[in-house]
Amino acid sequence: MTAPTAPPTPRPEILAAFEAAKGFMPVDEGLALYAAAGEAAALGLPLVEIGSYCGRSTLLLAEAARAAGVMAVTVDHHRGSEEQQPGWEYHDPEVVDPVVGRMDTLPAFRRTLHAAGLEDRVIALVGRSPQIAALWQAPAGLVFIDGGHTDEHATADYEGWAPRVAEGGLLVIHDVFPDPADGGQAPYRIYRRALESGAFTEVSVHRSLRVLRRTGAKI
Numbered sequence: 001m002t003a004p005t006a007p008p009t010p011r012p013e014i015l016a017a018f019e020a021a022k023g024f025m026p027v028d029e030g031l032a033l034y035a036a037a038g039e040a041a042a043l044g045l046p047l048v049e050i051g052s053y054c055g056r057s058t059l060l061l062a063e064a065a066r067a068a069g070v071m072a073v074t075v076d077h078h079r080g081s082e083e084q085q086p087g088w089e090y091h092d093p094e095v096v097d098p099v100v101g102r103m104d105t106l107p108a109f110r111r112t113l114h115a116a117g118l119e120d121r122v123i124a125l126v127g128r129s130p131q132i133a134a135l136w137q138a139p140a141g142l143v144f145i146d147g148g149h150t151d152e153h154a155t156a157d158y159e160g161w162a163p164r165v166a167e168g169g170l171l172v173i174h175d176v177f178p179d180p181a182d183g184g185q186a187p188y189r190i191y192r193r194a195l196e197s198g199a200f201t202e203v204s205v206h207r208s209l210r211v212l213r214r215t216g217a218k219i
């Protein structure tokens with residue numbers, strides 16, 4: 001019997017940068033995302049993220065992309081989601097632009113990638129996810145959905161980006177909470193929709209992170 005192989009881990013300095021970056025993803029979910037990204041990167045296609053925020057999860061996609069010689073692409077308008085606005089639970093006053101008076105996470109995002117030496121591995125697209133999705137035609141090895149968590153935004157992210165996942169590639173969704181007592185239901189609803197479409201098959205579950213493989217052509 002062969003010993004089970006240990007899951008891949010990022011370089012220690014990248015893990016340290018992940019832990020130091022602003023963001024919401026716990027380390028164990030990050031490692032699961034990194035493992036999925038490493039597997040998907042073997043397809044030789046870009047790894048796409050919806051919801052860059054300050055670059056915490058982007059670092060892990062970039063690190064997996066680096067190892068495989070592909071690019072990470074990340075999409076965000078950098079004005080924050082509903083729950084990150086002033087007065088809401090996840091607001092961080094440090095990411096408000098004092099001149100404009102609105103959130104701007106792009107400077108922190110750039111600092112995160114620069115400090116980790118991964119700037120050259122990432123294409124950052126600044127804009128609204130549905131508008132970018134309407135222009136983006138290239139297939140992706142992985143699409144990671146972690147953008148707006150309202151039904152409107154999560155549905156648009158699913159409809160705009162899930163069709164871009166190449167056959168055999170991975171769709172990863174964050175903040176999936178089957179029990180409404182644990183969190184908002186929009187990511188859970190698109191997760192259910194992906195499975196019910198018949199185009200995706202569940203690969204793994206890590207707390208609120210769901211990894212699905214595209215196994216069918218029609219979404």
Ligand SMILES: C[S@@+](CC[C@H](N)C(=O)[O-])C[C@H]1O[C@@H](n2cnc3c(N)ncnc32)[C@H](O)[C@@H]1O
Binds near residue numbers: 022024051129146147
């Ligand atoms: C939960 S945060 C992403 C966290 C990040 N993935 C991490 O783990 O570090 C969600 C991000 O999605 C962005 N966002 C929300 N709705 C968006 C939309 N319609 N288009 C582009 N970005 C959006 C917000 O600006 C915010 O930075």
